Structures are given as structure tokens and as C-alpha cells.
Amino acid sequence: MENLWVIRRRKRMTVSALAAKSGVPADLIREYERGQRPIPTEHLERFARALYVDPWDINTLSDAPPPPIRQPTQKQATTAKREAPAKAEKAKRKPKPKPKPKAPPPPQPARPSQIEHLRGLLKHLRRSEEELTAQLGKSLEELTRREASALLAQLQREVKTVDRKATLGKRRRPYLPESVDEFELRYLTARQQSGDEMLFHLFDGSEVRGRVVGFGPYAITVGQADGTEITLNKLAIAYYQTMREPT
Structure with missing residues (x-):
């Protein structure tokens, strides 16, 4: 049976x-x-x-049939065939030599905007470009980006010193670019609330007119007469005053 x-x-x-x-x-x-x-x-x-x-x-009580053996699918069989030679090839590969350290890149030349800013500061300080290049031993165009940044910081410090002395001579509060201290906070808040028209003198010799619509530790936003707004970085501002104050 x-x-x-x-x-x-x-x-x-x-x-x-x-x-x-x-x-x-x-x-x-x-x-x-x-x-x-x-x-x-x-x-x-x-x-x-x-x-x-x-x-x-026929047995009256059958024994349970064995579970069916699962055959690998076509996709599994294909994947196994592809992986086998790839694993063998990977085992044969020799470790790649470590790449030699790259030489540091050459210094980048100064940006045109840096050179333009340097010339604006020289003009503000009433110094000639020839005098500065004689001290440096090279022209402004020959400066590297790092050298131009260091020179910009130096000239900006000189400009602040000169303008601070000038404003103190006129009994004005010196501009403090690092932070909004208590005096500056009260002054700008009062100008913003009153809507007084202000005149901002920039280090590059230009001027911006308008009303204070907002400010923070590093910038002042000015609303101009045509309805547009412009944000001035405090590091670019020499000093500012209301239009009623004498220049």
C-alpha cells in the first residue's frame, strides 16, 4: 500500500x-x-x-508529504554567478598604494574687489597708492588674497582711528563697529522711532541717505526715499549722523 x-x-x-x-x-x-x-x-x-x-x-491513513524543495529563482542564480567571479577577482587584487600627499596649492591672487576697496581706503586716508606700493615692495595687483586681507584690516583700523578723532573733535559719539552698545542702541532706536533721515559715510568715500528701519550687532538696514531698502555692513561704515546735524 x-x-x-x-x-x-x-x-x-x-x-x-x-x-x-x-x-x-x-x-x-x-x-x-x-x-x-x-x-x-x-x-x-x-x-x-x-x-x-x-x-x-491506498493507505487509509497517509504519511504527510515532505516539504517541497525551493529552487533558486533565475534572478538569484544570475546574481550568484555574477558575484562569484567578482569576489574571486577582489581577493586577487593587491592593495593600492597610498597616494602621496598633494602639494599645497599656490597662493591665490587678490580679488579685484579687494584691490578696489584698498584704493578706496587710501583715498579716504588721503594717501597715495605709490607710497603704499613703495612700502610693500610690490604693486596692489601683485598681492595675494591673504596679503590683501591683512592690508585691508590694517587700513580699516587706521581709518577708524582717523574718523574717531574727527568725530570726537566735533563732539560726536564715535562709531563702535564691534557691537551695539547701550549708547548706540538708544541712539539708533530713537532715530528709528522718530523717522529722522540719516546720512551714512562709508569707508570707500560714498554716502547713503535714508531712514533706519532695522539694525543689529553687525548691520543697519536703511529705507531710501524711492522705497527700496539697503543693508549696510557696519565694518563698511565710517560714521553716521542725522541730516540736521552739521557736517
């Missing part, structure tokens, strides 16, 4: 086909094949006729 599922598979018949030929529900056939219940005589005879065997050739 053999298990029902053994005979069915040997006859190349599916559970659905056996159910159709025998008249026994497919779910019940699966329970018989899994050994969950014994097969009654009536159903044994039906299965025997459908499978062309004798009823006594």
Missing part, C-alpha cells in the same frame, strides 16, 4: 484534478494526504477508480 499523495503524483494528477474526477472536495483530499484524518471506504473506492488502482493499494 502507498500513500494517496504518492500515487496521485505518480499519475501526474493535481489535487484539483483528483477532486474533479472523484467528486471529493479538494480541501478534504489535502487533509487525507497530510494524514489529518483516515480515508473512509467510500472515498477510497472513488480515489481508486480515479487513479486506476485497487482500493487496497
Whole structure:
């Protein structure tokens, strides 16, 4: 005697086909094949006729069939084939030599805006470009970006010193660019609330007119007569005053 599922598979018949030929529900056939219940005589005879065997050739209580063996999919097989030579090739590769440290890049030349700003500061200090280049031993165009930055900081300090002395001589409060101290806070707040028109003198010699619409530790926003707003960096401002104050 053999298990029902053994005979069915040997006859190349599916559970659905056996159910159709025998008249026994497919779910019940699966329970018989899994050994969950014994097969009654009536159903044994039906299965025997459908499978062309004798009823006594079928076990009344089947052993459960073994779980199906999963075959690798086409995609898995292809991936495995590709990875095998790649892993072998990687194992053969020799470690790459460490790259030599790169030489530091050459110093970058000064920006045109830096040179222009230097000339504006010289003009403000009433110094000639020839005098400065004689001290430096090179022209402004030959400066590196780092040298131009250092020179700009130096000239800005000189400009602040000169302008501070000038404003103190006129009994004006000196401009403090580093922070909004108590005096500056009160002064700018009063100008903003009153809407007084202000005149801002910049280090490059230009001037900006307008009303204070906002300010912070590093910048002042000025509303101009045409309705536009401009934000001035405090490091670019020499000093400022109301239009009513004498220049």
C-alpha cells in the first residue's frame, strides 16, 4: 500500500484534478494526504477508480508529504554567478598604494574687489597708492588674497582711528563697529522711532541717505526715499549722523 499523495503524483494528477474526477472536495483530499484524518471506504473506492488502482493499494491513513524543495529563482542564480567571479577577482587584487600627499596649492591672487576697496581706503586716508606700493615692495595687483586681507584690516583700523578723532573733535559719539552698545542702541532706536533721515559715510568715500528701519550687532538696514531698502555692513561704515546735524 502507498500513500494517496504518492500515487496521485505518480499519475501526474493535481489535487484539483483528483477532486474533479472523484467528486471529493479538494480541501478534504489535502487533509487525507497530510494524514489529518483516515480515508473512509467510500472515498477510497472513488480515489481508486480515479487513479486506476485497487482500493487496497491506498493507505487509509497517509504519511504527510515532505516539504517541497525551493529552487533558486533565475534572478538569484544570475546574481550568484555574477558575484562569484567578482569576489574571486577582489581577493586577487593587491592593495593600492597610498597616494602621496598633494602639494599645497599656490597662493591665490587678490580679488579685484579687494584691490578696489584698498584704493578706496587710501583715498579716504588721503594717501597715495605709490607710497603704499613703495612700502610693500610690490604693486596692489601683485598681492595675494591673504596679503590683501591683512592690508585691508590694517587700513580699516587706521581709518577708524582717523574718523574717531574727527568725530570726537566735533563732539560726536564715535562709531563702535564691534557691537551695539547701550549708547548706540538708544541712539539708533530713537532715530528709528522718530523717522529722522540719516546720512551714512562709508569707508570707500560714498554716502547713503535714508531712514533706519532695522539694525543689529553687525548691520543697519536703511529705507531710501524711492522705497527700496539697503543693508549696510557696519565694518563698511565710517560714521553716521542725522541730516540736521552739521557736517
